[in-house]
Amino acid sequence: MHMTEQTFFMIKPDGVKRGLVGEILRRIENKGLTIAALELRHVSEELAEQHYAEHKGKDFYQPLVDFITSGPVVTGVLEGPSAIAAWRQLCGGTDPIAKATAGSIRGDYALITRENLVHGSDSPESAKREISTWFPDFPLD
Ligand code: RTP
Numbered sequence: 001m002h003m004t005e006q007t008f009f010m011i012k013p014d015g016v017k018r019g020l021v022g023e024i025l026r027r028i029e030n031k032g033l034t035i036a037a038l039e040l041r042h043v044s045e046e047l048a049e050q051h052y053a054e055h056k057g058k059d060f061y062q063p064l065v066d067f068i069t070s071g072p073v074v075t076g077v078l079e080g081p082s083a084i085a086a087w088r089q090l091c092g093g094t095d096p097i098a099k100a101t102a103g104s105i106r107g108d109y110a111l112i113t114r115e116n117l118v119h120g121s122d123s124p125e126s127a128k129r130e131i132s133t134w135f136p137d138f139p140l141d
């Protein structure tokens with residue numbers, strides 16, 4: 001039922017610029033998820049396009065790529081029971097006002113959909129793909 005999973009997470013440039021890295025990592029640790037990899041980095045255009053390939057062609061695609069390359073991000077791998085859903089629950093819905101509930105990271109700290117602070121893999125397939133994209137040497141389960 002609650003299988004141990006691995007998921008990829010990102011604190012987007014707005015989270016780093018606003019000094020919310022500590023707060024977000026604290027929420028991850030308080031929930032009980034294990035931080036299994038962690039790295040601050042600048043994202044190239046190529047890596048951003050690879051990460052967001054599923055959104056290519058949508059109207060928000062280019063602004064999203066520009067946003068994600070606008071400053072350093074914090075990336076990592078989380079492990080724990082139902083880690084994929086657990087981290088998405090901590091994030092809250094994509095639209096911080098219409099979807100994210102109070103108590104979630106987006107619900108508590110974000111106002112607009114593009115600058116919604118965090119990313120999490122949305123399925124086991126996405127998690128595998130994203131972990132191998134960002135952490136090619138990471139041992140997948
Ligand atoms: P993410 O991939 O970043 O974890 O977010 P998500 O699954 O909740 O949302 P997704 O549909 O995958 O969208 C990816 C990111 O694109 C930006 N976005 N902007 N209409 C818009 O302006 C719009 N829609 C999406 C957000 O930054 C969203 O997190």
Ligand code: MG
Nearest residue numbers: 119120121122
């Ligand atoms: Mg997504």
